[in-house]
Amino acid sequence: MFTRERIGEGGAARVATLVALLDAQEQQPAVRRLRAWAFEALAPEPGESVVDVGAGLGTELRRLAEAVAPNGRAVGVEPNPGLREEASRRAALLGSAATFIDGDAADLPFADGAVHVLRCERVFQHLADPQAAAHELARVLAPGGRAAVLDSDWGTVISHPGDPDLVRRYTEANWRRMPNPFAARHLPNQLRAAGLLVDHDIGSAALVMPPRALLGSGVVHRNADAAVEEGALTREEADRLLADVMAAARAGTAFFSVTMFGVIGRKPG
Numbered sequence: 050m051f052t053r054e055r056i057g058e059g060g061a062a063r064v065a066t067l068v069a070l071l072d073a074q075e076q077q078p079a080v081r082r083l084r085a086w087a088f089e090a091l092a093p094e095p096g097e098s099v100v101d102v103g104a105g106l107g108t109e110l111r112r113l114a115e116a117v118a119p120n121g122r123a124v125g126v127e128p129n130p131g132l133r134e135e136a137s138r139r140a141a142l143l144g145s146a147a148t149f150i151d152g153d154a155a156d157l158p159f160a161d162g163a164v165h166v167l168r169c170e171r172v173f174q175h176l177a178d179p180q181a182a183a184h185e186l187a188r189v190l191a192p193g194g195r196a197a198v199l200d201s202d203w204g205t206v207i208s209h210p211g212d213p214d215l216v217r218r219y220t221e222a223n224w225r226r227m228p229n230p231f232a233a234r235h236l237p238n239q240l241r242a243a244g245l246l247v248d249h250d251i252g253s254a255a256l257v258m259p260p261r262a263l264l265g266s267g268v269v270h271r272n273a274d275a276a277v278e279e280g281a282l283t284r285e286e287a288d289r290l291l292a293d294v295m296a297a298a299r300a301g302t303a304f305f306s307v308t309m310f311g312v313i314g315r316k317p318g
């Protein structure tokens with residue numbers, strides 16, 4: 050839903066859906082924990098220049114903007130105009146110095162070495178060429194600069210209940226529709242290949258979806274339909290899987306999780 054190629058789809062209703070999704074995700078305790086871990090590792094100082102790539106609603110950038118005040122600069126790069134507008138609106142409403150501009154992770158609008166602190170959360174999974182983005186993050190970092198790249202790895206999905214063979218085929222069909230489903234496991238090497246020193250400590254947090262959330266979102270049904278369309282499941286198999294998952298969601302016994310990881314890269318210097 051967040052890939053650059055699909056930004057123009059769906060108009061205002063689509064933007065409202067993305068905003069609601071991001072708001073819900075950042076309420077998750079696991080997301081908050083991993084963000085707090087990354088913030089501590091980044092250790093922003095007053096006067097520094099900070100950038101959030103794929104800033105979404107700008108919540109973390111506003112936090113960073115406070116930490117670098119009064120002379121620092123906080124810029125969010127966000128290619129989706131609807132999200133950019135919402136992030137700008139919230140920053141203005143809350144009196145934040147954070148600003149938001151258009152741009153792409155693989156072509157950042159900053160000079161070499163211009164950024165002290167950089168973050169990029171749940172963006173790499175949407176990139177067809179994540180290594181190009183890693184090089185770009187390293188290019189704009191100043192010597193001694195720090196980058197936190199946070200992302201999910203969809204190979205860690207736990208989806209319960211359901212016939213294991215159907216769950217596997219459903220899950221693998223999802224992976225095939227994502228540009229970079231195993232984003233997190235590649236991050237340390239991608240940052241190293243871009244010339245950054247990677248911290249030994251890799252942060253992690255499992256996002257466990259509340260069972261009731263599976264009922265309302267429609268995501269499971271949409272993914273099942275796509276798996277049928279692709280031929281990964283028959284309609285009968287998809288309906289059987291959906292019936293099991295939805296019954297468990299109603300009973301409060303369903304379990305769905307995906308793990309997010311955080312990698313810190315430092316520019317030598």
Ligand SMILES: C[S@@+](CC[C@H](N)C(=O)[O-])C[C@H]1O[C@@H](n2cnc3c(N)ncnc32)[C@H](O)[C@@H]1O
Pocket residue numbers: 051052053071075102103104105106126127128129132152153154155169170171172175176
């Ligand atoms: C799942 S959202 C995460 C937003 C925010 N980082 C957060 O954690 O709440 C993915 C974000 O990546 C952005 N994005 C997608 N492709 C991008 C690209 N090529 N360069 C920069 N950002 C991109 C989307 O517009 C969206 O804001």
